[in-house]
Amino acid sequence: MKIICVGRNYREHAAELNNPVPAKPIIFMKPDTSLLRNNKDFYYPEFTQNLHYECEIVVRIGREGKYLQEEFVTSYIDGVALGIDFTARDIQDECKAKSLPWTLAKGFNDAAPVSEFIAPEELPPLDKLRFSCAINGEPRQVGHSADMIFPVNTLIAFITRYITVKKGDLIFTGTPAGVGAVHVNDRITGELEGHALLDFSIR
Ligand code: ZN
Secondary structure (H helix, E strand, C coil), X not given: CCEEEEEXXXXXXXXXXXXXXXXXXXXXXXXXXXXXXXXXXXXXXXXXXXXXXXXXXXXXXXXXECCCCHHHHHHHEEEEEEEECCEEHHHHHHHHHCCCCCHHHHCCCCCEEECCCECHHHCCCCXXXXXXXXXXXXXXXXXXXXXXXXXXXXXXXXXXXXXXXXXXXXXXXXXXXXXXXXXXXXXXXXXXXXXXXXXXXXX
């Protein structure tokens, strides 16, 4: 199983981190050891002083595919969830400054909490999904998949030109504006189309 992620897929989020809006999707990966399931506690890593949450729609691949056409992508998706793309922003800033890969900033253990999955047919279409997250009950991010720079179908068609996706692979689809730091004892909650999916604590 692999976790493929996209950076800067919402204009306002690109702007809040002073990044240009990309002409092509910015793709990176997290190892399978980043996956954290079942709303288990997340333990604040000792190597960062600036851990950021990024709440994102996550789609799960249901069967192997490569060179997918945009119009057929939907039939390759068998689940939709919410995830947090945890980012050690201090490490990422250092990597960016030196033009180095983001692996350690985003691929550390448990850096990809993912909620339970909902069958796509139980949700609105992939380009009409509303989601939100809160820290300690205070709303922080509100997103709508219609605001993605590269919609899910475009994104997966792009990815599969380079990387074959397999059953069980997860795609993090980017975060809207409102990212910020979390601290020990914070509680993160997230909703997708009225489903309370994420609810876990930082320890
Ligand atoms: Zn992200």
